[in-house]
Amino acid sequence: MADKIAEIDTPAFVVDEAIANRNIKRFQEYCEKQGLALRPHIKTHKTVHFAKVQMDAGAVGITCQKISEAEVMADAGIDDILITYNIVGDAKLQRLRMLADRVKKLSVTADSAAVIKGLNAAFEHAENPLTVLVECDTGAGRCGVQSPDEAAELALLIKNTRGLKFGGLMTYPAVGGQPNVAEFMCAAVDLLKEKGILCPVVSSGGSPDMWSAKTDGVVTEYRIGTYIYNDRSLVENGSCDWDDCAGHVLVTIVSMPAEGRAIIDAGSKVLTSDLLGFSDYGHVVERPDIKIVSLSEEHGTLNYDAEKSLEIGQKLKIVPNHVCVVSNMFDRIWLRKENGRHEMLTIDARGMVL
Amino acid sequence: MADKIAEIDTPAFVVDEAIANRNIKRFQEYCEKQGLALRPHIKTHKTVHFAKVQMDAGAVGITCQKISEAEVMADAGIDDILITYNIVGDAKLQRLRMLADRVKKLSVTADSAAVIKGLNAAFEHAENPLTVLVECDTGAGRCGVQSPDEAAELALLIKNTRGLKFGGLMTYPAVGGQPNVAEFMCAAVDLLKEKGILCPVVSSGGSPDMWSAKTDGVVTEYRIGTYIYNDRSLVENGSCDWDDCAGHVLVTIVSMPAEGRAIIDAGSKVLTSDLLGFSDYGHVVERPDIKIVSLSEEHGTLNYDAEKSLEIGQKLKIVPNHVCVVSNMFDRIWLRKENGRHEMLTIDARGMVL
Structure with missing residues (x-):
């Protein structure tokens, strides 16, 4: 249980329950009409x-x-x-x-x-x-x-x-x-x-x-x-808005080694290498100046507008290019409840390859 | 425990212990000399x-x-x-x-x-x-x-x-x-x-x-x-030969829907989307005519020379482009022992993202 985002260690997969429930309900109603x-x-x-x-x-x-x-x-x-x-x-x-x-x-x-x-x-x-x-x-x-x-x-x-x-x-x-x-x-x-x-x-x-x-x-x-x-690919093709994205990867800036370059604690082991036609590895919410230009396994390299503030220890929320594959990289979800608190939920069928 | 490859359900990550041990020993000796x-x-x-x-x-x-x-x-x-x-x-x-x-x-x-x-x-x-x-x-x-x-x-x-x-x-x-x-x-x-x-x-x-x-x-x-x-990327850059590759993904052909196209039971959830400069998703051992041209999460699409035999249920061994990321997609290794038998080994630190 975590009261606030600040209490969640990163990288983490955070799912907003209210948004997920709304997405489920909305498409169920659509199908029933059809x-x-x-x-x-x-x-x-x-x-x-x-x-x-x-x-x-x-x-x-x-x-x-x-x-x-x-x-x-x-x-x-x-x-x-x-x-x-x-x-x-x-x-x-x-x-x-x-x-x-x-x-x-x-x-x-x-x-x-x-x-x-x-x-x-x-x-x-x-x-x-x-x-x-x-x-x-x-x-x-x-x-x-x-x-x-x-x-x-x-x-x-x-x-x-x-x-x-x-x-x-x-x-x-x-x-x-x-x-x-x-x-x-x-x-x-x-x-x-x-x-x-x-x-x-x-x-x-x-x-x-x-x-x-x-x-x-x-x-x-x-x-x-x-x-x-939902995910970045579905926003891109017009199927939903950013506000409909229920799944985010929460990351932390761990290094700012050179001007305009920052490193996050999430690489391909979390975001995966799925590009789905994009040229970078996810959409940083509220910071469109940031591009996730490359990933190694445990590091993500960001380019950003050096005139905008960023600091080591700062957390960022990323909408992944392809959310399904991200679900498979975590053992647990942090489920954000309607009261703003976060509960842990096991991803029961993660890694089921057979 | 499995006596033969035929007894291993797929997709599976198979590691040849003798080759891995040889790789460890060889580079240890190299470092000591240096x-x-x-x-x-x-x-x-x-x-x-x-x-x-x-x-x-x-x-x-x-x-x-x-x-x-x-x-x-x-x-x-x-x-x-x-x-x-x-x-x-x-x-x-x-x-x-x-x-x-x-x-x-x-x-x-x-x-x-x-x-x-x-x-x-x-x-x-x-x-x-x-x-x-x-x-x-x-x-x-x-x-x-x-x-x-x-x-x-x-x-x-x-x-x-x-x-x-x-x-x-x-x-x-x-x-x-x-x-x-x-x-x-x-x-x-x-x-x-x-x-x-x-x-x-x-x-x-x-x-x-x-x-x-x-x-x-x-x-x-x-x-x-x-x-x-070792992996395909290290063979490509001359660091090792195919015989030095200890880690293989074992897969099964599950569909042959059209001439020259076959589908394996391994997609990005197993091989990952890491290309490392290659144009396809792994090297099929003993079948260089086969190209793994695309992956979805649970399917890999192969193009192959239709004059060469292939059949549904047939198993193939793949050397992945990037073996480190594949280790993270499986809970267990099938470890091939020197006597030819296979033992299960838990990948203890899989999915450790924090």
């Missing part, structure tokens, strides 16, 4: 606390990327979890099988017959089939089948696989890729209809396009992570 | 296990960047620790004061009167003074006093400060900056002599220049971190 189910991605906060806030606000369930993250959330009683990942390998398939026994609604994605074969090997003798969505590449160029035809083929394969149940279509679209999503998904759903397959869910997502999210007559669900804290 | 004391930086391995191997091999002590790292090493009985950092703020100064009571030889660095003032506030009533080295900027442009004159001034200030003891000069040089180090340090030591101050230690370091490290008539100690595992 007729979209909201399934937040826990990758940004990685905490049981905020997963529950998101569920209580009206989310249909949560999204995880890793089984180990889903296990943390299942331990906390979250009962609808989509893992948007191809689960590959015996160790993970065994964990997935065990997880399915204790999560009311568990689903995963797959984008190939090889992945489906592995899933079935784990579930063909299970009491209940595992729900599998087909991942579609609608332009982002990462995972996913390349065409509506392939999507329909895999859906049919899942339907005809004893241990599995077809759960729908899923995509992680490119930024601005909404028209492609609509076109791809409409075509795929039509092909499914021809094969007599119902498509219960079409799941899309992404924070950069959050305020233009819509059903387009086919999308049923939106997945989104960054919106809870 | 008449340099070796003080390894634990930032690369962050483990008590390897700190002890380094000490047993003949290191005079270890280097840490953070008090929280030094505490972990002190808990394990390491009794000579240099923290190469300006310790700023009451919380850290209190921890430093407590740490000094249980580490036989503890020293820190300082590059300003403000930092020295803070250190003295914590130590002026201590039984024993705290040893403080003056950090010098010999060209890297990070922390450090800017001239030999300033170095001598600060040394005098430390000498005349009741709670502190002058321990010498320290620099983190620019790559290739050895001539500057020699010139700066010789001038500073001469100035100290004029003031009647003995300079017991002149500490330099850095892995990129490890094989040209020498005393130059003034340097007494070398600090180095990456050499224990």
